[in-house]
Structure formats: structure tokens, C-alpha cells
Amino acid sequence: MTDTVATAQPAPGASGLRARKKQRTRDALTRAAMELFTTQGFEHTTVDEIADAVEVSQRTFFRYFSNKEQAALALEDLIEERFMASLRERPATETPLEALRQAVLGTWDDISAAIHEVVPIELYMRMYQVIESTPALLSTRMRRQSEMEQRITAEIARREGLDPVTDLRPRVLVAAVGGVIQAASGHWGQCEDDSVEQMRRSFDEHLTTLTPALTGQWRTPGA
Known part of the structure; x- marks a missing residue:
């Protein structure tokens, strides 16, 4: 008898859940960036500060935005x-x-x-x-x-x-x-x-x- 390996399929709605989670992260980064830009100035705000405000890594920031200008x-x-x-x-x-x-x-x-x-x-x-x-x-x-x-x-x-x-x-x-x-x-x-x-x-x-x-x-x- 030949064993078959079942391929794991994403649970219904899983892709939608991931998309919503990504959108929430992007929105949080946008909000944090704007709050920092409007309080301490665009030039004086770093990507690290934006990422820290959302408690994510700098690498995560760059998944959503190529630079500070794009976030702004x-x-x-x-x-x-x-x-x-x-x-x-x-x-x-x-x-x-x-x-x-x-x-x-x-x-x-x-x-x-x-x-x-x-x-x-x-x-x-x-x-x-x-x-x-x-x-x-x-x-x-x-x-x-x-x-x-x-x-x-x-x-x-x-x-x-x-x-x-x-x-x-x-x-x-x-x-x-x-x-x-x-x-x-x-x-x-x-x-x-x-x-x-x-x-x-x-x-x-x-x-x-x-x-x-x-x-x-x-x-x-x-x-």
C-alpha cells in the first residue's frame, strides 16, 4: 500500500487574515511616522525610531516602505x-x-x-x-x-x-x-x-x- 503525503492547505480565510495583519502593521507604521514627523520634524526622525514606536524591526519597516519619504x-x-x-x-x-x-x-x-x-x-x-x-x-x-x-x-x-x-x-x-x-x-x-x-x-x-x-x-x- 502506497503512503500518500497530504499537502497542508491554508485554513479558510487564512490569506485574508494575513492581509489584514499586514495592513494593520502598515497603518501602524504610517501613524507612528506621522506622529514623529509632526512632533520632532521629518529630518530629525529616524527609521529606527519609527520602527521602535511600533515595536517592530527596521527590516519590517523596509518591507512596507523603501524610505522615510514614502512613509510620510x-x-x-x-x-x-x-x-x-x-x-x-x-x-x-x-x-x-x-x-x-x-x-x-x-x-x-x-x-x-x-x-x-x-x-x-x-x-x-x-x-x-x-x-x-x-x-x-x-x-x-x-x-x-x-x-x-x-x-x-x-x-x-x-x-x-x-x-x-x-x-x-x-x-x-x-x-x-x-x-x-x-x-x-x-x-x-x-x-x-x-x-x-x-x-x-x-x-x-x-x-x-x-x-x-x-x-x-x-x-x-x-x-
């Missing part, structure tokens, strides 16, 4: 992916500008809850200010924004059946809306109300002025 901008990944998913779901009947508007507003509608799953909203707001005032993080964010603009341009071109290499409209539109987001972010950073809802309102107000600002007469009559 971890929630930017979340926001970007939510936005891209929202843009892909916009009705084909919407104009490119309206699709972008609704995708941004839709993302901000539910992003508070998504962020709160990882860190308190007020910590995210403080981290935003750290990014704005830290040259290394600001440089990394600008590079990421450029890459994100390329992804959005490709999606708008796909929606409209255009070749973004020969048709400049998707690229110009995305650049313009990106500029609006930067202007709205700057305005939001100066407001006493630094809530996510205020950021959403700031973007909507700035975008509403885009078309008349580009095509209208700026001079006061008689000036």
Missing part, C-alpha cells in the same frame, strides 16, 4: 488611488472637465473616513503642513504629482478616444486642473478652518472660476 506620503497613495477609481467610474456622457470636477469632489466626500481608518484627521492635517515646509518631501510630492498627471491624462484621453501624444487637450486640461488644486491647497493652508470639507469647498470655488478667469476680461472698465 503614504496617505497620498490612498487619495490618488481613490481619485483614479472615482474618475474611471464617471459617466461617459460627462465632459472631461466635469468628470475631473466630480472625481475630485467625490474623492473628498469619502476620504475623511478612509484617512480616519489610518490616522486621526487632525494628524493628517498637521502632516500636510510638514510636507509643505520640508524641501525633501515637497520635491518628492512634486515628482509624484507629475507622474499622477500623466496617469490622469492617459485616462481622460482613453475616455474621449484620443491620442494624448498628438492631441494636447487632455494634457492641457489636466495641467490646468492640477494648478487649480495647488491654488486651492495654498488657500486652504491659510484658512483658520483646516478641515477636509474646507479643502473640498476651496477646490470647488477655485475650479468654478477657471473658465471665466481664462476667457473673461480682467481689467476694470475705465482702468
